[in-house]
Amino acid sequence: MNKEQVSSQPLDGTAAEYVDVVIVGAGISGIDAAYYLQKECPEKSYLILDNQEKIGGTWSTHTYPGIRSDSDLYTFGYKWKPWEGLPIAQASEILSYLNDAVDENNIRPQIHFNSTVMTADWDSSLNRWTLHVRDTAAGTEKLYQCNFLWMCQGYYRHSEGYMPDYPGREKFRGPIIHPQNWPNDLDYKDKKVVVIGSGATAATLIPAMADDTAHITMLQRSPTYFSAAPNRNNVTEMLRSLDVPEEWVHEITRRKILQDQQILVKRSFEEPEKLKEELLKGARHYLGEDVPLDPHFTPTYRPWRQRLAFVPDGDLFNAIRDGKASVVTDQIEEFTEKGILLKSGELLEADIIISATGFNMNVLGDIAFNIDGEALNFAKCWAHRGIMFSGIPNMAWVFGYLRTSWTMRADLVAEFVCRLLKYMDEKGVQSVTPELRDEDKDMPEKPFVDPHNFNSGYLNRSMHLMPKQGDKNPWLFTQDYYFEKEDVPNADLEDGTLKYA
Numbered sequence: 121m122n123k124e125q126v127s128s129q130p131l132d133g134t135a136a137e138y139v140d141v142v143i144v145g146a147g148i149s150g151i152d153a154a155y156y157l158q159k160e161c162p163e164k165s166y167l168i169l170d171n172q173e174k175i176g177g178t179w180s181t182h183t184y185p186g187i188r189s190d191s192d193l194y195t196f197g198y199k200w201k202p203w204e205g206l207p208i209a210q211a212s213e214i215l216s217y218l219n220d221a222v223d224e225n226n227i228r229p230q231i232h233f234n235s236t237v238m239t240a241d242w243d244s245s246l247n248r249w250t251l252h253v254r255d256t257a258a259g260t261e262k263l264y265q266c267n268f269l270w271m272c273q274g275y276y277r278h279s280e281g282y283m284p285d286y287p288g289r290e291k292f293r294g295p296i297i298h299p300q301n302w303p304n305d306l307d308y309k310d311k312k313v314v315v316i317g318s319g320a321t322a323a324t325l326i327p328a329m330a331d332d333t334a335h336i337t338m339l340q341r342s343p344t345y346f347s348a349a350p351n352r353n354n355v356t357e358m359l360r361s362l363d364v365p366e367e368w369v370h371e372i373t374r375r376k377i378l379q380d381q382q383i384l385v386k387r388s389f390e391e392p393e394k395l396k397e398e399l400l401k402g403a404r405h406y407l408g409e410d411v412p413l414d415p416h417f418t419p420t421y422r423p424w425r426q427r428l429a430f431v432p433d434g435d436l437f438n439a440i441r442d443g444k445a446s447v448v449t450d451q452i453e454e455f456t457e458k459g460i461l462l463k464s465g466e467l468l469e470a471d472i473i474i475s476a477t478g479f480n481m482n483v484l485g486d487i488a489f490n491i492d493g494e495a496l497n498f499a500k501c502w503a504h505r506g507i508m509f510s511g512i513p514n515m516a517w518v519f520g521y522l523r524t525s526w527t528m529r530a531d532l533v534a535e536f537v538c539r540l541l542k543y544m545d546e547k548g549v550q551s552v553t554p555e556l557r558d559e560d561k562d563m564p565e566k567p568f569v570d571p572h573n574f575n576s577g578y579l580n581r582s583m584h585l586m587p588k589q590g591d592k593n594p595w596l597f598t599q600d601y602y603f604e605k606e607d608v609p610n611a612d613l614e615d616g617t618l619k620y621a
């Protein structure tokens with residue numbers, strides 16, 4: 121490791137600590153970035169800054185009952201570390217996998233916990249970022265400097281989730297909880313619980329709580345698609361029965377799942393009605409004949425236009441079939457002392473209300489960015505393959521896939537960043553900044569994530585804060601793994617859109 125101390129504006133009498141690369145975030149993406157950096161660029165010094173006190177990001181933040189993945193761990197896990205459990209995993213299993221990944225690769229010594237990056241200032245005369253970091257445990261501040269900033273801070277605010285401003289909220293006499301801030305001492309035994317929302321979080325919470333509550337109700341404004349099937353993979357089981365080594369099992373299962381998903385996404389565009397029928401059949405299989413599918417489980421949108429929540433072993437539907445849980449499709453008029461008054465006039469009685477209403481996206485980890493003294497307006501930048509951004513030197517952001525597992529993109533971005541860093545060393549340059557070529561300057565502006573392709577509440581609420589994409593490569597952010605798995609590794613680093621200095 122080539123750690124170099126440099127002098128800069130001291131804070132608390134401490135000079136800045138310099139490393140070649142700073143990774144922000146020790147979640148699944150930050151650990152992936154560190155793994156690739158160590159392997160591909162072993163001469164680079166780096167450290168990881170994370171504002172939590174342990175690794176895992178999302179999987180440490182969320183502690184609500186039943187918390188689990190909604191995509192399979194063969195693709196949500198790393199390309200380089202076999203997953204040996206069932207496809208859908210509990211947060212505790214994911215954390216244990218990530219802790220093993222960190223320790224097997226000696227990444228932990230590079231992680232600085234309780235370290236919130238507050239500001240990031242780029243100085244072109246030094247070719248350096250200066251980061252102003254708050255140690256939240258000690259209450260002190262520290263400066264770090266680096267040449268390259270690898271943003272693995274995720275895409276939503278970890279401190280609190282999104283909760284609508286419910287009318288009459290103050291009247292309700294019980295607790296109103298957002299799953300992102302789950303109180304460990306919440307007693308829901310024999311209580312009437314209403315969960316607002318029908319996304320993956322509601323689908324996880326309801327079966328996990330149903331046995332203990334007096335009754336639990338999922339209140340949804342409109343229905344969601346669920347994909348219900350056993351939590352097992354036939355290909356994995358067959359390979360394991362043949363004593364195939366776990367590395368192979370992992371790789372072959374990944375390829376098979378990716379192929380199946382590609383077919384599924386294609387079908388969601390080409391034959392949405394047929395796919396819808398199949399998804400409903402899956403739900404019916406677990407629900408039995410007595411619970412009506414319409415209106416509660418028949419959405420009006422095309423399947424896959426929002427994340428398709430996987431229901432392992434149909435557990436949500438089993439709880440509804442057994443009468444421990446129920447679904448109400450209606451709108452909220454107001455909260456009352458005793459529960460929720462619906463637009464239909466019905467009063468949904470509750471002791472506890474859980475607002476499973478998603479999260480708030482945040483922009484670059486809520487870090488104030490300055491480029492040569494000028495405040496960065498991220499919304500004005502053009503996304504360069506959705507990895508780097510016009511006008512921002514030496515910075516990459518891992519924004520994973522929304523349909524395919526997030527980590528599939530973290531891997532592609534990591535390989536791209538390492539290739540770029542090696543190329544810069546070969547070329548003998550210190551900085552790289554995406555810039556529009558003359559022929560790019562009249563491109564139409566499109567939102568960072570195309571709402572016709574993928575349309576989720578949290579994206580819609582925040583799209584105006586995000587960078588824009590154009591209509592041609594490399595200014596596209598397709599969210600399409602099958603396109604990017606060819607495009608990103610073969611990206612031309614001398615196509616005129618990357619300015620080196």
Ligand SMILES: Cc1cc2nc3c(=O)[nH]c(=O)nc-3n(C[C@H](O)[C@H](O)[C@H](O)COP(=O)(O)OP(=O)(O)OC[C@H]3O[C@@H](n4cnc5c(N)ncnc54)[C@H](O)[C@@H]3O)c2cc1C
Pocket residue numbers: 144145146147148149150169170171172176177178179182188189190191192196235236237238272273274275276278484485486487518520521524525526527
């Ligand atoms: C409950 C839940 C379940 C999910 N399940 C799946 C799934 O099954 N499959 C899938 O593909 N995706 C899933 N997702 C999406 C998920 O966010 C990503 O897949 C993935 O975990 C994100 O990893 P990450 O490392 O990029 O970011 P995160 O997990 O968000 O980690 C980022 C880390 O950076 C830290 N950080 C942020 N800002 C700063 C700052 N300024 N200074 C220092 N540290 C900072 C955060 O505290 C956090 O520790 C899920 C999301 C949620 C909320």
